[in-house]
Every structure is written in structure tokens, then in C-alpha cells.
Amino acid sequence: MTCRVFVEGVDDIRFLQHLLKVLVPTFPDWEKLTTPGPNEIKETFVDVGGHTLVLTATQGWPKIGSLGPYARTFAHPRQQMIVDRILILFDADAPLTNNRQPCADGGFQARLAALKEKTARFAPKPLFFLYPDNASDGTLETLLEGMVAADKRPILTECWEHFCACTQRHGATYLPTPKAKLHQYAALFDKDAMSKDYFCSSLGNPELWDWTSPVLAPLVDFLRRELPIF
Secondary structure (H helix, E strand, C coil): CEEEEEECCHHHHHHHHHHHHHHCCCCCCCEEEEECCCCCEEEEEEEECCEEEEEEECCCHHHHHHHHHHHCEEEECCEEEECCEEEEEEECECCECCCCCECCCCCHHHHHHHHHHHCCCCCCCCEEEEECCCCCCECHHHHHHHCECHHHHHHHHHHHHHHHHHHHHCCCCCCCCHHHHHHHHHHCCCCCCCCCCHHHHHCCCCCCECCCCHHHHHHHHHHHHHCCCC
16 A cells, blocks of 8 residues: 655654654665755655555645646656555644734634645545544644753743743844744754754653654554554
């Protein structure tokens, strides 16, 4: 079976790669692919247990609708393959951003409805998981915040709240994004965390992230149920 997993960005790919390695310590190495075109698609794949798993970054949920014809096949380096299963793992977002700006189709129910409409002609019919837990508003960063090591959680509550309040007292107009918040958290302990590859450098650090956290349970259950590799 060939299974394609659409995600929003490269960071999402790296997160899933690490999670699958946690779930299956013997998981093989991934191979990278780049599909050329006006909107370059970044993806990686692995052959495992007689199946092919493809992770594809769409660079944003609004673009998913244009990928219907592309979704049906996979140009494996050794052969053209028909995709048997499509999973879509995107952010649910919220009706308003953290800076109180409207978010198009934001919120679990609205985003799920929008994605179903955009992918109505996909074959096979996609299966959806929206971060953080396939039920609530939020993002991958919401999930990651729940995975912060217990002894360091005050950094993202007490310390961060004091920082944001202080910047606003001094005239700051916008709050940092949740992603910037996690970049800063990781950068306190990992010298490479502010680079674009911070997920690669920090996610494997058990002093920063708890990969046994119960917040992962909905996603792990979904992957175990829907990925043919388990």
C-alpha cells in the first residue's frame, strides 16, 4: 500500500518523522524528494514493511485544493505508484490569531469543513487529523507546548507571560507567534534552535520535550489506526 500524508510545512514533516521513530525505534531512514514546478513541493518517503509512506509539505492549507491531480500518484524513484490512502494533518487554528486578527476558516469545525470542501474530488477520499487533538482549536505548536518537559513548563507560562506583558507596557503592538515562542524556548537550551532546522536539533532532546506526554495520545491513536505500517 502507498500512503501519502499531506502536512502544511517542512517542520510538520520533521515532527512526524521524529514521532514515528519514537513509536518504531527500528524505523528506516527517509529519502528526500523535491517536485519541481512554480510551487515547489517538498516531500520525503520511506519504504517500510512492504508499504510506501510519503510525507508531503503543501506550504499552507489553502493550497491543498490544487493538489488533487497530484495526490493520486507518487513518482517513486523506481516506479510510478498509485496512492491507496491519503491522510491530511493540518492545524485547526482558531477564529482569531493570538493578536486578535481574524483567521480564515479558523477553528476545528470551520477548518475541517473547509478542507473537506477543498478535497471533495480527491481520490482516494482523505482522512483528516487537525492539530492539536482532532477535536479542539489550535495548532501543532499547541500540541508541542503540551509536550514541554514538566520542569520547564514555567518558562512558557510565568516567564513568557511576564515578557509579553512587559513588551506591551513599552508599546509593542503585536505578540510573538506561538512558533516564535517555541523557537525561543528551545534556543534557551540548544545553540542551533534559532536556525530553520531547530526541529531537527531540539526535538530529540529529552530535557526539552516529553514524547510520552498524554497530549500525544489522539495523534498516536490516529496514526496507529490509519497508517498501514503498524
